[in-house]
Amino acid sequence: MSSVEKTLSIVKPDAVERNLTENIKEYFLKNNLKIVKEKKIQVSKDEAAEFYRVHQTKPFYDRLCNYLSSGPITVMILEGENAIKENRRIMGATDPKNAEDGTIRKKYGISIDKNSIHGSDSVENAKKEIEFFFKN
Numbered sequence: 122m123s124s125v126e127k128t129l130s131i132v133k134p135d136a137v138e139r140n141l142t143e144n145i146k147e148y149f150l151k152n153n154l155k156i157v158k159e160k161k162i163q164v165s166k167d168e169a170a171e172f173y174r175v176h177q178t179k180p181f182y183d184r185l186c187n188y189l190s191s192g193p194i195t196v197m198i199l200e201g202e203n204a205i206k207e208n209r210r211i212m213g214a215t216d217p218k219n220a221e222d223g224t225i226r227k228k229y230g231i232s233i234d235k236n237s238i239h240g241s242d243s244v245e246n247a248k249k250e251i252e253f254f255f256k257n
Contacts (some may be wrong), residue, residue: 123216124202125200125201125202126201126203126244127157127174127198127200127248128198128199128205128240128241128247128251129198129241129247129254130149130196130197130198130238130239130240131197131222131239131240132145132186132193132196132197132237132238133159133188133236133237133239134139134189134191135235135237136145136237136238137192137193138163138193139246141237142195143202145229145238148182148225149197149199150187150210153201154197154200154201154204154207155199156197157197158197158198158255159196159197159198160195160254161193161194162196162254163190163193163194164190164194165172165190166187166190168185169187169189171172171185172189172250173185173189175246184193184234185234188235194201196255199254204247205247208240208241209242210224212226212238213225213226213230214234216232216233217231218233218235225237243246
């Protein structure tokens with residue numbers, strides 16, 4: 122059963138630095154995901170740590186936090202049919218080397234750490250992540 126969902130997308134520092142935000146937004150629009158809200162921000166190391174808290178026991182946690190806070194990011198709320206699953210399909214595998222052709226990470230990702238984009242992985246996380254960046 123399909124349903125209209127919202128999901129969070131983050132254009133990460135490496136992609137913002139390379140002026141890829143508009144190119145990445147085109148991927149969403151071409152795949153019937155509407156950009157409901159967006160803003161370009163810089164997060165602190167503490168904010169990144171809070172955002173990635175779910176990964177705090179993993180070995181890559183500190184690297185992730187340092188990276189997300191290393192430069193401006195663009196955060197967006199995407200909306201569409203099965204938006205979470207669709208966004209993850211468009212993004213491709215976490216490691217750009219393993220991502221399918223035609224995905225954002227295959228085209229723009231530099232490495233598993235600098236993979237250009239983040240997307241929520243579940244309805245529950247999408248709600249939390251959207252709330253994190255778009256508190257009213």
